[in-house]
Amino acid sequence: MDGREATEDGTITEIYSIACHKISAHLQLDCCSSHSVLPWQGKHLMIHSITDPSQKPLHLTGHHGDVSAVSFGKGRDPLMLCSASEDYVIAWDVERCYRKAREGAIASGTVIGTLIGKIVHLSFCPLDKRVSACSGSNMYILNSKKEEVLAVLKGHLGPLTASVFFPWDPNVLVSTSEDRTFKVWDVTKEEILYQSAVLSSCPLLCVYVTEEGRQLITGSADGQVWHHTVLDDYKCRLVMKLDLPNMEQTQRRIQESQAQQISGFGSNSTGDGVMVEMAKPVLGIFTFKPLPYSGHTKERDGSCLWIGSSDGLYLVNLASSELLMALRFKDYPDLSITLAGSLSVTQKTDCDIHCAVTSMFQPRMALWDIRLPGQLDRLCSQLEKALPGQELSVVPSSPPMPTSPLNAELTRRDPKPPKKTGPGPGKPGGVKDQSVVFHAQVKSSGYAVGSQRKMFTPKTNIQKKAQRPTKKSKKIEGLLSEYPSGLAAPTVQHALLSASPTHTPVFCLQYSGDGKQILCGLGDTSVLLYKSSLTGNPSVYTGHSKALSSVCCSHSCGWILSASEDQSVRIWAAGSREPTLTMGSDRFSAPVRSAQFYYLDKFLLLASGSSVHLFLSHLDTSRDDLKRYEQKSFSRLVRRFSTKSGTDITAMSAINDFFSYIVLSCGADRSIQVFDLNVGSVAMEIPESHSRAAHHITQNKGSMYSAQAQDSYNLFLTSAITDGIKLWDLRTSRCVRKYEGHVNRCHQCTAAFSPCGRFVATGSEDNCAYVYDIRSSSYLHKLQRHTDTVLNVAFNPAAPELLTGTLDGRLGLFRPEERASLL
Structure with missing residues (x-):
C-alpha cells in the first residue's frame, strides 16, 4: 500500500492504493457514509473507516476463493456487510468484527450461502433481513441471519448484472441483465410484476432506485441512462432517456459559447488537439444531495445523481437532464488509476465524497477522497444566477428609458388633398362654380331646402333592463369570475x-x-x-x-x-x-x-x-363605398x-x-x-x-x-x-x-x-x-x-x-x- 498526495488543485486525494495479484476490473465495490471495503489479496477484505481515518484498517478472512462482490447493509445499528466468492456468501457484523479485533480474537461472519456459483452483485433489503445474490441468469434471495435460500428468481435470458430492493417495499426488487431488460419482482410470490422492453443494443450494467419521487434509473454499457417512474402497481413509466457522451459534448460547446459571450472574443479552441470519442459505460449510479453551505440558503431538490463511468464521475440533474459537473480522472495526473473498471461512491458531507475504484487494465484498487467546495460554489452560482451582468425579468422594475423603442408614437397621416384636374378658380383657364348646382340661393338644387314636415323623433334615451345571466347560458359558456386553482x-x-x-x-x-x-x-x-x-x-x-x-x-x-x-x-x-x-x-x-x-x-x-x-x-374600419379597395x-x-x-x-x-x-x-x-x-x-x-x-x-x-x-x-x-x-x-x-x-x-x-x-x-x-x-x-x-x-x-x-x-x-x-x- 502506498499513500498519495493531493492533486495540484486539491480536489482529489488518494487515501490509499492497493496492488492486487490479478486484474479485477468488474468487481463489485461498495462504500457507505462511515466505511469503505475493498477485497485484499484476492480472498480477504479490508475495511477502512471514513469517519475516523486514523483508525487502523480492519482485515477480515474467511473466503477460500477470490471475492467477487461486496455490499454494505442499509442500516447503521448494526452495520452489516456481505461478501461473496464461489465457495461462500458471508454476512458480517462490522462493529462486532471491530470489537473482536480489538480483543485480539479472529473476527468471523455468518455463512448464508454455499456453492451458489460466481456472484457478480449483492444487495441488502431495506431491513437488512434478506440479501439478493446475482449468479448467472438466476437471482438467489438469502436469509442474512442464517444459511437459508428463501427464493430463486428465474426469468432473464442472459446473465444478471445488478439487483436492488425498493426502499419503500422490502418485498419488491428490480434486476438488470445482459439481455438488455430489467424486471420488477415480487419476492414473496416469486413472480414478475413488470418487465421492460429491450432498452439498448448493449447490456444493462447497473440500476438505482430512489424513494423520493419513486424513480428507477438504469444504465447501459454504451453510456445510455433510462429514467423511469414507478407507479403504485409497480408498472414503470419512462420519463426520459439520457445520453452521457452527448451530454458531455453539449456541455463543452455551451461552456465555449458562454466564454465567448463573457470575453467577447472568438473561440478558445486552438485546434491543436483532436478530440477522441470513447465509450462511457455506466458503471454505477449514486445519489447526491448537497445541503446549504458557503452562505447558500437554498437547498437543492434532491434530483442530482453521480453517474460513474470508466473515465470519470458526472453529476447529472435528472429534472432537466443537464450535466452539471464532470470530474475526469485523466485531469488528475497523481492518481494511480485513470481508467476505472468498477467503482462505488458515497457522500460523506455536503461537499465531500469518497470513491472506491478498481483499474480496468491494471491489478490495482484505490480509495479516493473528493472534496468539492469550490466546484459546488460555482455550481450554485450557475444554478442561481445568469451570466455576469445580466439580470433579466419579464416583469419590468423601471419605466422604459427615454431612448427606448417602446416610447415610439404614431403620428396620424394628413388626409390626402382632393385631386385637381385643372387650374383653380381665379387663375387663367379656371372654371367657376355653377350656382345651379352648388349655390344655396337656387332652391331647385335642393341643397338649402329644409324638410317640409316632421315625421317622428326616435327615442334615444331608452334604458334597457340588464338581463341577468341564466344558469343555462353560464353552463354553455363555462366561464367563472375567478380561475379555480384548486381543481x-x-x-x-x-x-x-x-x-x-x-x-x-x-x-x-x-x-x-x-x-x-x-x-x-x-x-x-x-x-x-x-x-x-x-x-x-x-x-x-x-x-x-x-x-x-x-x-x-x-x-x-x-x-x-x-x-x-x-x-x-x-x-x-x-x-x-x-x-x-x-x-x-x-x-x-x-x-x-x-x-x-x-x-x-x-x-x-x-x-x-x-x-x-x-x-x-x-x-x-371606415371605408368609402366607391373605393372599397383603399x-x-x-x-x-x-x-x-x-x-x-x-x-x-x-x-x-x-x-x-x-x-x-x-x-x-x-x-x-x-x-x-x-x-x-x-x-x-x-x-x-x-x-x-x-x-x-x-x-x-x-x-x-x-x-x-x-x-x-x-x-x-x-x-x-x-x-x-x-x-x-x-x-x-x-x-x-x-x-x-x-x-x-x-x-x-x-x-x-x-x-x-x-x-x-x-x-x-x-x-x-x-x-x-x-x-x-x-x-x-x-x-x-x-x-x-x-x-x-x-x-x-x-x-x-x-x-x-x-x-x-x-x-x-x-x-x-x-x-x-x-x-x-x-x-
Whole structure:
C-alpha cells in the first residue's frame, strides 16, 4: 500500500492504493457514509473507516476463493456487510468484527450461502433481513441471519448484472441483465410484476432506485441512462432517456459559447488537439444531495445523481437532464488509476465524497477522497444566477428609458388633398362654380331646402333592463369570475367536432383574453372564430393563400391577427369579413413565423427571417363605398432587431397582457435569443438549447382571472422534435426541468401553461394529449380519444378547460372531472 498526495488543485486525494495479484476490473465495490471495503489479496477484505481515518484498517478472512462482490447493509445499528466468492456468501457484523479485533480474537461472519456459483452483485433489503445474490441468469434471495435460500428468481435470458430492493417495499426488487431488460419482482410470490422492453443494443450494467419521487434509473454499457417512474402497481413509466457522451459534448460547446459571450472574443479552441470519442459505460449510479453551505440558503431538490463511468464521475440533474459537473480522472495526473473498471461512491458531507475504484487494465484498487467546495460554489452560482451582468425579468422594475423603442408614437397621416384636374378658380383657364348646382340661393338644387314636415323623433334615451345571466347560458359558456386553482387538470372530454370537412390540419390555436372565443388557424388558409363552448357555426376569415403560421387575439378582444406562409399578415375587426390592415410580401423577405399584438396592443410584433419586427399601426374600419379597395389603416416599422448569429427565427413569444420588455425567440442554430426591447438589443443568448432547433416557445403568461407569484412569469417552455419539452427560468438562463413522456418525432407539436401555472399540456403523435404537473417530469394524464396527431393545445384563461387541435382538423374540449360533473 502506498499513500498519495493531493492533486495540484486539491480536489482529489488518494487515501490509499492497493496492488492486487490479478486484474479485477468488474468487481463489485461498495462504500457507505462511515466505511469503505475493498477485497485484499484476492480472498480477504479490508475495511477502512471514513469517519475516523486514523483508525487502523480492519482485515477480515474467511473466503477460500477470490471475492467477487461486496455490499454494505442499509442500516447503521448494526452495520452489516456481505461478501461473496464461489465457495461462500458471508454476512458480517462490522462493529462486532471491530470489537473482536480489538480483543485480539479472529473476527468471523455468518455463512448464508454455499456453492451458489460466481456472484457478480449483492444487495441488502431495506431491513437488512434478506440479501439478493446475482449468479448467472438466476437471482438467489438469502436469509442474512442464517444459511437459508428463501427464493430463486428465474426469468432473464442472459446473465444478471445488478439487483436492488425498493426502499419503500422490502418485498419488491428490480434486476438488470445482459439481455438488455430489467424486471420488477415480487419476492414473496416469486413472480414478475413488470418487465421492460429491450432498452439498448448493449447490456444493462447497473440500476438505482430512489424513494423520493419513486424513480428507477438504469444504465447501459454504451453510456445510455433510462429514467423511469414507478407507479403504485409497480408498472414503470419512462420519463426520459439520457445520453452521457452527448451530454458531455453539449456541455463543452455551451461552456465555449458562454466564454465567448463573457470575453467577447472568438473561440478558445486552438485546434491543436483532436478530440477522441470513447465509450462511457455506466458503471454505477449514486445519489447526491448537497445541503446549504458557503452562505447558500437554498437547498437543492434532491434530483442530482453521480453517474460513474470508466473515465470519470458526472453529476447529472435528472429534472432537466443537464450535466452539471464532470470530474475526469485523466485531469488528475497523481492518481494511480485513470481508467476505472468498477467503482462505488458515497457522500460523506455536503461537499465531500469518497470513491472506491478498481483499474480496468491494471491489478490495482484505490480509495479516493473528493472534496468539492469550490466546484459546488460555482455550481450554485450557475444554478442561481445568469451570466455576469445580466439580470433579466419579464416583469419590468423601471419605466422604459427615454431612448427606448417602446416610447415610439404614431403620428396620424394628413388626409390626402382632393385631386385637381385643372387650374383653380381665379387663375387663367379656371372654371367657376355653377350656382345651379352648388349655390344655396337656387332652391331647385335642393341643397338649402329644409324638410317640409316632421315625421317622428326616435327615442334615444331608452334604458334597457340588464338581463341577468341564466344558469343555462353560464353552463354553455363555462366561464367563472375567478380561475379555480384548486381543481384538478382537465381530463374528461366534453366536446369533439371537425373544424373542416376536408380534414385540414389545425396549425394554431388561441383563446381570447376573456376566454369567450377561440381562434383557430387551419392549413386551408382560413381562420375560424368559435365560441369557447364550440357550439354554433364559427365565423370564417379568409384571404391568405397559404397555410396559417400563427393567430392572435388582441388584449381588447376587438381585433384578430393572422400570419401565413405567404409572407403576409392580416388584421380583422371582430365581426368584419374584410381585413382592416394587410401587410404583404413587400414588407418581409421571408415567411412570417410568428405574429402577435404586443405591449397592451400598442405594437405589432412579427418574426420573419432572422429579425424581429416592431410595428406601430393605425386601424381604421371606415371605408368609402366607391373605393372599397383603399384601406385607411396603415402601419409603420419602428425597429428591426436581428439575432446575433444571423440565424433564422423559428418561434417567438412575448407577453401582451401587461407591459414587458422581454421578447423570446428560438433560432435555427438551436439557440434561444432574449431580446430586451427597452434597450433595443439581444440581452442574452442560450446556446445548444435542444439537440434540434426548437419549433415552439411559450411563456407562463397567466391570465386576468388567476394571480401568480411574480417570479413565475419568468418561466417559459420550448419544444423540439425528438428532444421533448424543456422548462426554462429566464433569471438563471438554465433548463430547470424536462418533459419527455409524450411522442414527438416528426410533427411540430406545441405546449401550453395552465392559467394557474400548475400544469403543462402538450400534443403528441400517438393521438393523445399529455398533461404534466409542472413540478414532475412524469405526466399526470394521457388524454386519449383523438383520431390523429395532436398538434396544438391551449388552456382557457377563464375556466379550467383544455382545447386540442389535431392533424385531421378536429377540435377537442376537455374539462376536469369535478367541473364536468357540475356542468
